[in-house]
Amino acid sequence: MDSICPIGLQCATEISALLSPPSPLQVQKYYHDLLTARGCSGIKVKQDGNFGKGLYADMDFKEGELVLKDPMLVGAQHPLNKIDCLVCSFCFCFIGSIELQIGRRLYMQHLRANESHGCEVGSSSKHCHEMDSSDEEESTQQCTSGSSKTKVPLPEGIVESLMNGQLVLPFSEKFSLPPAVPCPGGCGEAYYCSMSCAEADWGSSHSLLCTGESSDSARREALLKFIKHANETNDIFLLAAKAISSTMLMYRKLKAVSLEEQMKHNTSCVSNHCNLSILLEAWKPISMGHKRRWWDCIALPDDVDSSDEASFRLQIKMLAFESLQLLKTAIFDKECEPLFSLEIYGNIIGMFELNNLDLVVASPVEDYFLYIDDLTYPNKEEAEKITQPVLDALGEEYSIYCEGTAFFPLQSCLNHSCCPNAKAFKREEDKDGQATIIAQRSICKGEEITISYVDEDLTFEERQASLADYGFRCRCSKCIEEEP
Numbered sequence: 001m002d003s004i005c006p007i008g009l010q011c012a013t014e015i016s017a018l019l020s021p022p023s024p025l026q027v028q029k030y031y032h033d034l035l036t037a038r039g040c041s042g043i044k045v046k047q048d049g050n051f052g053k054g055l056y057a058d059m060d061f062k063e064g065e066l067v068l069k070d071p072m073l074v075g076a077q078h079p080l081n082k083i084d085c086l087v088c089s090f091c092f093c094f095i096g097s098i099e100l101q102i103g104r105r106l107y108m109q110h111l112r113a114n115e116s117h118g119c120e121v122g123s124s125s126k127h128c129h130e131m132d133s134s135d136e137e138e139s140t141q142q143c144t145s146g147s148s149k150t151k152v153p154l155p156e157g158i159v160e161s162l163m164n165g166q167l168v169l170p171f172s173e174k175f176s177l178p179p180a181v182p183c184p185g186g187c188g189e190a191y192y193c194s195m196s197c198a199e200a201d202w203g204s205s206h207s208l209l210c211t212g213e214s215s216d217s218a219r220r221e222a223l224l225k226f227i228k229h230a231n232e233t234n235d236i237f238l239l240a241a242k243a244i245s246s247t248m249l250m251y252r253k254l255k256a257v258s259l260e261e262q263m264k265h266n267t268s269c270v271s272n273h274c275n276l277s278i279l280l281e282a283w284k285p286i287s288m289g290h291k292r293r294w295w296d297c298i299a300l301p302d303d304v305d306s307s308d309e310a311s312f313r314l315q316i317k318m319l320a321f322e323s324l325q326l327l328k329t330a331i332f333d334k335e336c337e338p339l340f341s342l343e344i345y346g347n348i349i350g351m352f353e354l355n356n357l358d359l360v361v362a363s364p365v366e367d368y369f370l371y372i373d374d375l376t377y378p379n380k381e382e383a384e385k386i387t388q389p390v391l392d393a394l395g396e397e398y399s400i401y402c403e404g405t406a407f408f409p410l411q412s413c414l415n416h417s418c419c420p421n422a423k424a425f426k427r428e429e430d431k432d433g434q435a436t437i438i439a440q441r442s443i444c445k446g447e448e449i450t451i452s453y454v455d456e457d458l459t460f461e462e463r464q465a466s467l468a469d470y471g472f473r474c475r476c477s478k479c480i481e482e483e484p
């Protein structure tokens with residue numbers, strides 16, 4: 001099987017070092033440093049032999065209290081969602097203006113209306129909407145950009161004037177957004193809320209993945225092929241590319257530091273060989289995530305018969321290999337060669353699949369229309385003369401959220417319980433891509449913090465069936481009680 005990937009054979013030692021689980025001591029140190037760097041008190045990560053990592057309260061939490069805000073390690077907006085929401089490519093807050101958000105969406109939907117769109121193959125989107133903002137009614141709008149039956153188009157020119165700022169909607173100044181800063185690499189794909197987000201993204205992964213003029217044409221072409229393939233098959237590949245890029249860039253930074261050290265001590269032995277200890281250090285954040293090969297852990301879709309399971313899994317593996325070859329053509333670096341093996345690529349994707357943590361950010365466009373709706377006479381009537389046609393043009397989808405997939409280092413340590421003491425929930429003020437965990441009841445210092453990966457109201461059998469996709473059988477107190 002593995003003969004399709006020569007790197008897998010050449011770099012077998014490095015690959016197994018990268019994939020060997022970190023020791024409890026390394027885990028403890030990594031999360032201790034992470035929590036300290038973030039100034040985050042009140043929680044601890046502990047590793048125990050039976051259940052792997054877990055997140056524990058290091059203070060008492062009251063019901064409804066914020067337990068944790070967790071910035072992502074890597075994340076990406078779903079490609080289709082980019083039509084509906086213009087967000088910062090690094091922190092995922094909405095940018096531009098209410099008018100730009102609306103005008104841009106109407107414009108892009110119009111462009112799309114004539115195109116057909118394919119759906120994802122081997123998609124992880126079945127898990128969408130199950131974790132964040134679970135109480136929000138409107139969170140079921142993944143593939144909605146095509147439907148248009150209840151929409152009334154705006155008169156000609158209005159969409160353009162929304163986009164170019166000529167038309168200002170009433171009271172929109174109350175919902176001002178940060179300006180949209182285009183990617184300095186000139187790709188026209190990535191936008192940011194600030195130069196600092198642009199620089200942070202450039203330094204962490206985008207400098208390798210930018211398709212702008214600043215990259216050489218052969219690489220740009222290869223990157224575009226890779227991105228097209230991911231958009232047509234599964235956008236989880238884009239996330240994997242970000243994880244590989246950020247590891248490569250970290251490797252280069254750490255190597256530069258180590259060379260400097262060597263120069264100081266005059267022990268320089270410059271080589272272009274992979275320096276495994278540096279690569280392991282750069283890989284550390286990714287090494288903390290629970291991993292399995294994607295083609296082994298992906299849940300069998302309902303429409304695939306169990307007798308076809310082996311061929312389905314092989315097909316998924318070949319799809320990953322196809323994607324990896326395209327990525328390799330674009331950004332291969334001999335010093336980081338092990339990262340381009342199918343084994344590592346499969347495990348990175350598997351980590352995203354297993355930890356499928358949804359990225360959800362509520363839309364200020366929804367807040368805006370709710371505000372208009374709450375106005376009183378005569379302001380409301382006046383405002384609605386202008387806003388009602390806009391709302392009619394948007395149809396029922398005026399409130400589409402920013403959606404994507406991300407890996408959150410701390411949220412991914414939260415274990416499951418069918419009677420959890422916490423939940424992933426975004427409050428009014430949580431307008432960015434961070435995961436937010438709220439205490440669902442009071443939590444005592446020392447208690448493990450748990451969330452439910454599935455709908456808690458399902459029956460025992462249904463819960464166990466859903467949890468089987470995550471690769472475990474639940475033994476929480478509720479399950480032990482309800483087990484027939």
Ligand SMILES: [Zn+2]
Pocket residue numbers: 088089090091092093192193194197
């Ligand atoms: Zn930002």
Ligand SMILES: [Zn+2]
Pocket residue numbers: 183184185186187188189190206209210211212
């Ligand atoms: Zn760019």
Ligand SMILES: [Zn+2]
Pocket residue numbers: 417418419474475476477478479480
């Ligand atoms: Zn349970």
